[in-house]
Amino acid sequence: MSRLAAAAFVALVAAACEKESARGGVAAPHGAAHVGSRACAECHAQQHADWSGSHHALAMQPATAATVLGDFSGVESRHADTVAKFFRRGEAFFVQLEGADGALADHEVRWTFGVAPLQQYLVALDRGRLQALDVAWDARDAALGGQRWIWLHPDERIRPGDPLHWTGPAFEWNHMCAECHSTNVQKGFDAATRNYVTTASEHGVGCEGCHGPGEAHVAWAQRGDAARANDANKGLAHLLHKPGVFAFSDGAVTASRVDAKDPTEQESCARCHSRRTTTREDYEFGRPLLDTHLPALLDDPLYFADGQIRDEVFEHGSFLQSRMHAAGVTCGDCHEAHSGKLRAEGNALCARCHMPSHYDQPSHHHHAAGAKGASCVECHMPERVYMVVDPRRDHSIRVPRPDLALRHGGPDACTQCHQGKSAKWAADEIAGWRGKDAPPLRDHWAAAIAAGHSGAPQSERLLVEAMRRSEWPSIVRATAARLSASSRGDAADRELRTLLRDPDPLVRYGAVLGMEGREPLARVAALSPMLTDPIANVRTQAAFALADCESLLGAADQRAFLSAAADYESAQRSNAERDFAWVNLGLFAARRGRIEEAQSHCRRALLADPGSVRAAVNLADLLRESGRDADGEVILRTALSHAWEKAPLQHALGLLLVRAGRREEAMAMLAEAARASTASARHLYVFAVALAGEGRTEDAVLQLEAAQRRDPWNRDVLEALATFTATARGATHAIPWAQKLVELDPQDEALRAQLVELQSAK
Numbered sequence: 035m036s037r038l039a040a041a042a043f044v045a046l047v048a049a050a051c052e053k054e055s056a057r058g059g060v061a062a063p064h065g066a067a068h069v070g071s072r073a074c075a076e077c078h079a080q081q082h083a084d085w086s087g088s089h090h091a092l093a094m095q096p097a098t099a100a101t102v103l104g105d106f107s108g109v110e111s112r113h114a115d116t117v118a119k120f121f122r123r124g125e126a127f128f129v130q131l132e133g134a135d136g137a138l139a140d141h142e143v144r145w146t147f148g149v150a151p152l153q154q155y156l157v158a159l160d161r162g163r164l165q166a167l168d169v170a171w172d173a174r175d176a177a178l179g180g181q182r183w184i185w186l187h188p189d190e191r192i193r194p195g196d197p198l199h200w201t202g203p204a205f206e207w208n209h210m211c212a213e214c215h216s217t218n219v220q221k222g223f224d225a226a227t228r229n230y231v232t233t234a235s236e237h238g239v240g241c242e243g244c245h246g247p248g249e250a251h252v253a254w255a256q257r258g259d260a261a262r263a264n265d266a267n268k269g270l271a272h273l274l275h276k277p278g279v280f281a282f283s284d285g286a287v288t289a290s291r292v293d294a295k296d297p298t299e300q301e302s303c304a305r306c307h308s309r310r311t312t313t314r315e316d317y318e319f320g321r322p323l324l325d326t327h328l329p330a331l332l333d334d335p336l337y338f339a340d341g342q343i344r345d346e347v348f349e350h351g352s353f354l355q356s357r358m359h360a361a362g363v364t365c366g367d368c369h370e371a372h373s374g375k376l377r378a379e380g381n382a383l384c385a386r387c388h389m390p391s392h393y394d395q396p397s398h399h400h401h402a403a404g405a406k407g408a409s410c411v412e413c414h415m416p417e418r419v420y421m422v423v424d425p426r427r428d429h430s431i432r433v434p435r436p437d438l439a440l441r442h443g444g445p446d447a448c449t450q451c452h453q454g455k456s457a458k459w460a461a462d463e464i465a466g467w468r469g470k471d472a473p474p475l476r477d478h479w480a481a482a483i484a485a486g487h488s489g490a491p492q493s494e495r496l497l498v499e500a501m502r503r504s505e506w507p508s509i510v511r512a513t514a515a516r517l518s519a520s521s522r523g524d525a526a527d528r529e530l531r532t533l534l535r536d537p538d539p540l541v542r543y544g545a546v547l548g549m550e551g552r553e554p555l556a557r558v559a560a561l562s563p564m565l566t567d568p569i570a571n572v573r574t575q576a577a578f579a580l581a582d583c584e585s586l587l588g589a590a591d592q593r594a595f596l597s598a599a600a601d602y603e604s605a606q607r608s609n610a611e612r613d614f615a616w617v618n619l620g621l622f623a624a625r626r627g628r629i630e631e632a633q634s635h636c637r638r639a640l641l642a643d644p645g646s647v648r649a650a651v652n653l654a655d656l657l658r659e660s661g662r663d664a665d666g667e668v669i670l671r672t673a674l675s676h677a678w679e680k681a682p683l684q685h686a687l688g689l690l691l692v693r694a695g696r697r698e699e700a701m702a703m704l705a706e707a708a709r710a711s712t713a714s715a716r717h718l719y720v721f722a723v724a725l726a727g728e729g730r731t732e733d734a735v736l737q738l739e740a741a742q743r744r745d746p747w748n749r750d751v752l753e754a755l756a757t758f759t760a761t762a763r764g765a766t767h768a769i770p771w772a773q774k775l776v777e778l779d780p781q782d783e784a785l786r787a788q789l790v791e792l793q794s795a796k
């Protein structure tokens with residue numbers, strides 16, 4: 035598993051907490067108590083039986099001889115220069131492995147997580163933390179390569195102190211796992227002591243994990259028929275509906291939904307089956323997801339440009355892109371809600387809505403009947419493997435488009451099976467199937483998202499077009515809006531203002547992000563109404579965007595701002611165990627001109643994570659503004675001694691040393707930042723400018739060329755390349771860079787004049 039994928043693993047590892055009240059000792063946030071899944075069995079025997087063997091029900095179990103699948107007979111598993119030993123003491127299960135201090139220690143396994151294809155284990159550490167191990171049991175049959183211990187990042191040695199070490203924050207169950215693999219979790223983090231007292235009403239994902247607190251429903255069931263008739267929700271906060279009703283109209287080969295769709299039905303699953311950040315612990319069943327959670331957009335490196343899964347993003351963000359979602363299909367239409375099993379196997383599942391006489395034919399899939407390529411999911415839901423052995427299907431359910439892979443990179447379903455073949459081969463094959471007279475392939479958002487990520491020419495035009503495509507998925511339009519933050523054209527501004535009125539809250543949220551870079555008066559005019567948006571995370575993001583404009587707001591808008599600002603701060607404090615929450619609070623305070631408060635928040639972030647790059651860099655910058663660069667240097671050097679991502683700290687420290695006139699030290703530090711494998715184009719650019727300042731122009735050009743390979747359309751890099759290349763190598767060599775600048779901004783007369791001057795010099 036790569037480091038990119040390893041970080042995502044922790045969101046999958048889960049168990050329950052050490053305090054359980056199986057019949058409702060922990061009250062729900064909104065009054066009604068949880069009663070436990072056993073209370074449901076009397077009236078819902080079949081549903082309870084189906085659920086009992088499901089992955090939801092088995093999300094966490096006490097570690098016993100009946101639940102532990104792994105080999106604890108004294109076996110050892112080695113990885114690089116470390117080893118884990120698994121053994122028993124009486125009825126208890128233990129693992130001996132490297133701790134946070136680098137020494138071997140014995141830890142009792144308290145809980146199991148899951149059953150297939152992996153089973154993972156949790157141990158208790160200090161401050162109320164439960165930690166997931168980074169070595170797991172491969173529960174697959176031996177014939178499939180299973181029945182062994184595997185390390186979840188086999189290609190990299192994760193050492194103590196690294197956030198991805200099993201003792202670190204990335205494997206901390208209380209924050210990373212508990213909400214989605216236990217029921218009615220109360221995280222119970224005390225910011226003053228940094229201790230957890232985490233509780234839950236039930237191990238695993240019980241009935242109330244999806245249906246909400248059951249106490250009022252039990253009371254409803256005990257009433258007479260007349261009383262029950264007066265409660266349409268049957269005592270539940272939100273009544274989940276049955277699967278949709280789909281029917282084939284005359285001559286249609288695809289069924290259409292004929293009943294109404296509950297807009298929040300899928301979001302009941304998306305609360306956990308999405309890559310997201312929790313912003314409020316008091317989840318309210320039936321409310322839109324964006325009230326309490328912030329789903330990830332189509333960001334790099336989470337998704338490829340065309341929206342295919344890359345990192346572990348779970349299913350919701352993918353499914354939002356699908357034509358199935360647009361047609362009213364929800365999770366429960368394919369998956370039985372209680373057992374989690376598919377409602378039919380193989381192509382029979384798709385045949386429930388897609389006429390097999392049309393689709394399950396070689397004339398459609400162009401493979402022999404029964405071949406792998408004749409399977410609907412192999413073409414439309416290709417797999418990607420996570421956690422070493424866990425294949426997960428892409429739920430965007432897309433038509434294979436190797437032509438997009440050819441233009442924008444990323445995988446394609448064809449060459450995943452036809453290994454050794456190229457995307458061009460696959461695109462040509464499909465073109466041959468379609469024939470010369472076939473209509474053009476559908477426009478796709480991949481071009482806009484790819485251009486937006488790279489800042490390529492025409493990115494603004496493509497992003498504006500994507501925002502305007504109301505038939506495209508909300509997550510695509512929201513991503514295009516966010517990527518438009520750096521656009522300065524009137525068209526982008528107009529479209530962002532239009533999207534602020536979109537009925538979909540995810541689109542409005544993206545539009546708020548897109549407006550953040552606008553001038554203050556423009557932001558006030560556009561975003562003031564968003565301070566009273568019905569969705570909490572839209573309001574709070576608007577407050578952040580307007581934090582430096584408080585004085586420009588009218589009286590009514592100021593009151594709305596203060597309310598939304600309080601909600602923003604509360605949302606961050608709900609993640610007070612993490613450095614990012616305190617950094618966000620610091621940035622918010624700084625934008626409001628509260629510099630001492632901002633510094634205090636950044637210091638709190640460094641308490642949460644002494645190696646926090648964002649906290650150290652922002653605190654040093656705040657100290658610089660106060661004329662305290664010496665204190666900033668201490669902050670940066672201290673963070674460097676803890677951080678695993680050093681380049682941004684080295685870069686910031688190098689700039690500080692330049693300001694202090696310590697040029698030799700500064701050059702050494704800027705060089706360290708530029709040499710790092712994770713160095714950004716900005717780090718390379720600044721080092722190049724410093725080299726040019728010492729007369730080392732050729733060395734500067736080499737650094738800039740490396741920067742341009744990492745960020746091909748970075749304007750600062752291209753301008754420096756045009757200038758320094760002309761000096762080091764002559765005008766002829768500088769012309770291509772000047773041409774790229776003109777291509778990037780054809781309206782800039784100064785760039786055009788520079789190109790003409792270089793061409794004349796040639």
